[in-house]
Amino acid sequence: MKLKKTVLLGAVIAGLLGSSLASANEEQFIGLPSYRVGPYAAGGSGLFGGWIDYMQLVNERDGGVNGVKLTWEECETEYNNARGVECYERLKKKGSTGNSVFQPVSTGITYSVLEKVPQDKIPMVTIGYGRTDAADGRVFPWVFPMITTYWSQASAIVNFMGQKEGGMDKLKGKKIGLLYHDSAYGKESHAIMDKLAAKHGFEVIKIAVAHPGNEQQSQWLQIRQAKPDYVVLWGWGVMNPTAIKAAAKTGFPREKLIGVWWSGAEEDTIPAGPAAKGFIAAGFNVAGANYPVIADIKKHVYGKNKGNMEDKTRVGSVYYNRGVVHGIITVEAIRKAQEKFGKGKALTGEQVRWGFENLNLDDARLKALGATGFLPPLKITCADHEGPGKVKFQQWDGNQWKVITDWVDSDRPLVRGMIEESAAAYAKEKGIKPRDCSKEG
Amino acid sequence: MQFFIEVLVGGLLSGVMYALVALGFVLIYKASGVFNFAQGAMVFFAALTFVGFQEVLPGWLGLEAGSGVVFWLAFLLAFIAMILLGTATERIVLRPLVNQPHITLFMATIGLTYVVEGLAQMTWGANVRGLDLGIVDEPIAWLMDNYEIGVSKFDLFAAGVAASLVALLALLFQYTKVGRALRAVADDHQAALSIGIPLQTIWRVVWAVAGFVALVAGMIWGARNGVQFALTFTALKALPVLILGGFTSVPGAIVGGLIIGASEKLAEVYVGPFVGGGIEGWFPYMLALAFLLFRPEGLFGEKHIDRV
Numbered sequence: 061m062k063l064k065k066t067v068l069l070g071a072v073i074a075g076l077l078g079s080s081l082a083s084a085n086e087e088q089f090i091g092l093p094s095y096r097v098g099p100y101a102a103g104g105s106g107l108f109g110g111w112i113d114y115m116q117l118v119n120e121r122d123g124g125v126n127g128v129k130l131t132w133e134e135c136e137t138e139y140n141n142a143r144g145v146e147c148y149e150r151l152k153k154k155g156s157t158g159n160s161v162f163q164p165v166s167t168g169i170t171y172s173v174l175e176k177v178p179q180d181k182i183p184m185v186t187i188g189y190g191r192t193d194a195a196d197g198r199v200f201p202w203v204f205p206m207i208t209t210y211w212s213q214a215s216a217i218v219n220f221m222g223q224k225e226g227g228m229d230k231l232k233g234k235k236i237g238l239l240y241h242d243s244a245y246g247k248e249s250h251a252i253m254d255k256l257a258a259k260h261g262f263e264v265i266k267i268a269v270a271h272p273g274n275e276q277q278s279q280w281l282q283i284r285q286a287k288p289d290y291v292v293l294w295g296w297g298v299m300n301p302t303a304i305k306a307a308a309k310t311g312f313p314r315e316k317l318i319g320v321w322w323s324g325a326e327e328d329t330i331p332a333g334p335a336a337k338g339f340i341a342a343g344f345n346v347a348g349a350n351y352p353v354i355a356d357i358k359k360h361v362y363g364k365n366k367g368n369m370e371d372k373t374r375v376g377s378v379y380y381n382r383g384v385v386h387g388i389i390t391v392e393a394i395r396k397a398q399e400k401f402g403k404g405k406a407l408t409g410e411q412v413r414w415g416f417e418n419l420n421l422d423d424a425r426l427k428a429l430g431a432t433g434f435l436p437p438l439k440i441t442c443a444d445h446e447g448p449g450k451v452k453f454q455q456w457d458g459n460q461w462k463v464i465t466d467w468v469d470s471d472r473p474l475v476r477g478m479i480e481e482s483a484a485a486y487a488k489e490k491g492i493k494p495r496d497c498s499k500e501g
Numbered sequence: 502m503q504f505f506i507e508v509l510v511g512g513l514l515s516g517v518m519y520a521l522v523a524l525g526f527v528l529i530y531k532a533s534g535v536f537n538f539a540q541g542a543m544v545f546f547a548a549l550t551f552v553g554f555q556e557v558l559p560g561w562l563g564l565e566a567g568s569g570v571v572f573w574l575a576f577l578l579a580f581i582a583m584i585l586l587g588t589a590t591e592r593i594v595l596r597p598l599v600n601q602p603h604i605t606l607f608m609a610t611i612g613l614t615y616v617v618e619g620l621a622q623m624t625w626g627a628n629v630r631g632l633d634l635g636i637v638d639e640p641i642a643w644l645m646d647n648y649e650i651g652v653s654k655f656d657l658f659a660a661g662v663a664a665s666l667v668a669l670l671a672l673l674f675q676y677t678k679v680g681r682a683l684r685a686v687a688d689d690h691q692a693a694l695s696i697g698i699p700l701q702t703i704w705r706v707v708w709a710v711a712g713f714v715a716l717v718a719g720m721i722w723g724a725r726n727g728v729q730f731a732l733t734f735t736a737l738k739a740l741p742v743l744i745l746g747g748f749t750s751v752p753g754a755i756v757g758g759l760i761i762g763a764s765e766k767l768a769e770v771y772v773g774p775f776v777g778g779g780i781e782g783w784f785p786y787m788l789a790l791a792f793l794l795f796r797p798e799g800l801f802g803e804k805h806i807d808r809v
Contacts, residue, residue, distance in 0.1 A: 097619065099730045101627035242779035268773075270782030272734045274726050277511045278769035278781065284651075285504060298731030301629075305725065309638050309653055327629040331727020335638070371628060 086128040086406045088394055089155020090115070091135065093147040093164050098138035099272075100297060102327045103379045107165065108134065109369040110383025111390075113357050116368070118391050121360045125394050126403040131155065137169065144169030152180055160412045161185055161390060167245050170203075177202045183413035187386055188213075188321055188344050192248065195446035196483035197417065198494035204416050204445045206389060207344045207438060208470070210320075211252040211478060212449030214292075215470035217318055217342055218256045220453055221290055223468070232261035237288035239279060239303060241296050242268040245322075249294050255474060273299025280306040293319040293341075300328035301336075308335035315340065321451070325378035329456045337458040342451040345385045345435050347461040349376030352430025353384060378454075378461060385435045392429075393419050417442060417500075436467045442497035449475065507650045508770050509763055514656035516742075516762020517663045518725075521718040523739040523746065523754040524666060525711045530748045531674075531687045532707035533595065535606040541736025542617035543712060546586065548719030548728045551579040552632055553625035567633075576716075583712025586617070591704045599700065600690055618733060629729040632720065634658075659721050663755065666717060670710075670751050679706055687749070741785035745792055747802025756800060761785045 092111065095104035115130045124130055133154060135147035144164055151159045162177060163185045164170050170190040177184045178201070185204045186194070192211050194203035208216070221236070222228035238253055240246035250266065257264045265286050267279050273295060280303075283291060291312065293303050300323045307317050315338045319328070324341020332339075349355075354376055361367050362375070374380050397407050397415030407415075421429075421438040436448040450467040487494055522544060529537040537543075554575035559566040564574075594609050636658045640651035674680040685693040686703050694700055719728070722735050738761075746757025768784045798804050 096627065097622055099733075101622060102629040102729060105627050242782070266778070268777065268779030270779045272731050274722075274731055274734060275515060275738070275781065277515055278508065278766045278773070281504070281508055281511065281651075281766075282770060282774075298726050298729060298734070301727045302725075305638055309640065310651060311640075327729075331629050331631045331729065333631050333633060370626065374628075 086124075086404060087131045087156060088125065088128050088160055088406050089157065090130060090132045090161060090390060091147070091151030091154060091159040092132050093137045093144055093151070093162070093166075093169065094134045095137050095139045095165070096134075097136065098140075100139045103325060104139070104165070106325075106327075106369075106374055106377055106379030107383040107386070109367075109374070110380035111386045112368040112383070113361050113375075113380075114353075114384045114387025115391065116361045116366055117353075117357050118387075120364060120366065121356060125391060126398055128394075128398070128404060128406055130391070130394075137164075137166065139166055139168075141166070141168040141172050145172050148173045148176065152182060155406075157406045157408045158182070160394065160407065160409055161416075163187070163386060163390070165189070167191075174203065180409070181413070182409040183416050185389065185416060187389065188382075189245075193479050193482035193486060195444065195479050196494075197440075197442050197445040198497060199483040199487045199492055200445065201417075201442075201495060202413060204440065206416075206440065206445065207385075207435065207447055208449045208451060209446055209475070209479075210248045211475045212446065212470035212472075213320055213342055213344075213451055214249050214252040215256060215475050216449070216451045216468045217292055217320070218253075218260065219470065220318070220342075220465065220468050222260070223465075228260055234262040234290070235265060235286060235288040236262055237265045237267060237283050237286065237291035238294060239267050239269060239276075239283070239291055240294040241273060241299055242270050243296075245296065246294050249292070252475070252478065253292075255478065256471070259471075259474065269295070269299055269303075271299075272297060274302050276302050276306045280310045280312070283312060284310045290316045290318060293317055293323045295319065295323045295328075299323075301331040304329065304332040304339055305335045308332075314338035315455075318342070318453075324454060324461070326374075326461070327379065329461075334458065336456045339456045340453055340464070341456075341461075343378065343454055344451055345378070345381045346433065346452055346454060346463050347376065347378045347381060348463075351432075351434050353388070353434065354381070354430075356430060357384070381434065384431075388421075388429060388431060388435070389416075389419070389438070392421060392425070396420075416440060417445070442495065442500040444476075446479075503649050507652075508766050510650070510652055511656070512763035512766030513759050514653070514660055514762070515766065516758035516760070517660040517755070518656070518721065518758075519735075519738040519742045519762060520746075520755045520758025521659070521663050521666070521714070521721060522735045523742040523758060524663075524670065524751065525714040525718065526736075526739055526743055527748060527751055527754050528670070528707055528711040528714065532683050532704060533606065533690075534603055534687060535610060536748070537711070538607065538610040538736075539613040539617055540711070540715065540739070541733040542614045542621070543583070543586070543715040544719040544722065544735055545730060545732040546617050546621040546719075547579055547583055547712065547716035548632070548723040548732055549621045549625045549630075550582045551575050551716065551720060552630045552723070552728045554578045556630075579716055580713060583716055584709045587708025587712050588705050590708055591701060595704055596701060614733075618730070622730070627730070629727050630723075632723040632728050634720065634724045636724075638725065655725065662717060662721065666714065667751055667755055670714075673710070674751065679703070683707060738785075741789035743799070744789035745799055747799025750799070750801030753799055753801030761788070764788055 094108040137144040167189045187206050190205045192209040194200040253264045319341035321343045329336035393415035397411045401411045419440045426432050436450045438447040449470045453465040454461040455464045525540045636655050638655035644650045682698045742757040742761050746753030765781050765785050769781045773780050
């Protein structure tokens, strides 16, 4: 009898120890398809550096998410679609529960794996890029083009111009040049700009720049001849500094040249030198190191020599902070999912998807994260996978970006209408029955 | 009319910038009969090495950042780096492939491209850098005020540099022993070797000169658009120039550059709006393709006749 009791007690202790050890060893895997070499390495090294630093901060400062340590592995895509798909396949079964989320940081790779993610039950998050109509979560349950889409951005830029002119009615009769990268990414601006032009009565002058955009003399001569009131720079990579310098060469005021968020980083202005002074760009995150979250990264990560950035002066740059935003959203979705599926547990991609769909980063939560004003408050629902659709505008003062506006709204009814129309067409084409969000838990 | 002239002049000056890159291709082709796919990567490597040294030299030697001494020292060190790169290429890539078919050498230069691109970013990092040569990229005020024609001071400077380089290279090829040896090597490796021309030395010299041209081109393109990976794309602009001007002619590179530059700008401005714009990327290739039908060796290229 005594022996039986001892054996039983031993088994209970062993069981408790085992479960506690298992909890202590729980890890959540995040696959990172990064690009640190190749044409876009400059932006990639900042973005992925910031992202990894934030996850490192959560591990170092908090011991992980409710005790679950974050682990990650980078896979080099060189911003190439084929390699991106290879990375998706390579990463999807890593970790004890598989890849939690796939964030390709490339519109091309997004399209390449769009139909794979529902099959593999891995959520795909595309912050500030990707397929715009995927914001309709009823048709695209596994895709999250969060914070703001290209269409919302274009609309917010036009709203900003309206603010500058003293009212949206003042845009009537104006000319707005649209200098765009001649690719699917650049052409994403056309439909929304045409709609906005019809609504507000301005004229859009579309001027294409062939890839890579390192030569723009003829485009800027056309701009000089057309004399637009504003020019929207929808660029990428070397196209951006070339456009800024060409604007200076043709005497176009940089204060009237408004870049999109892929045109508004230090990597775009520094090569343009003094010509960039006054240039304005939209952003769903801001530059700057004077945010508590960045201070925490410096203290807990760089203070222990565990920082990812070789060049520490880039901490707080636009791309670095964009990486931190990726980190915050990823971690908060995991935290949210743990509330439903069990705190301290490693989750599957399917469970993390629920976390993304129920994410609510309100003012109080952003304050607790030390990120007030760093990114806009964000609420995702079953139907709306985009969230706020807001941007801030920053101006280059010759040395650094200065925030010059609060969060500027887009024309939500117009943009949402276009999203739903486009998503419905996709659903019809693919034979998808949209979800009934009233039945989603 | 003023607008037409402005487009034309702007195009001609852009063409000179393309010709600067094309010159590097011509040099290697003349010496080895190989189209050096790595020329764009060499432009990137050279410019990045130059700005890299500009960044580190003040710290190493206690010199004033941005001073003339730092500039020329960085230029010298970058040139030495290009000589070393050329020598290593000759020793490791070309020497084992002597007398191999040209396509083998061409494939080797494709591999070399990836090595040079990776080496540049591994050594100096992937950050985008600005480069200030002290020449403002703005229109000449007199032309603007009197004729409303915008001609950039920077583009004129680039044209001057290209013209000087061409003159220098033409003298090198026509009037020096090295130049004559180089042409002999280009004609036939084996024949050149049989009359005692040191093939390896000639190749090293040519790669060093091509490295110098890459450095100058990289600095000018880098000052214009920033020193970044996209410098490798400048090679794309040089290709149609070479087809038009001929792979073996230094003056051909300049004339080809002028024709391509002017025609692509005129096409973009006057034809582009009717076909959706953005035709600058493919128009020069189409022009070069059409040209190939009538003159496969290019404007100034050597006509190749095989005896049956």
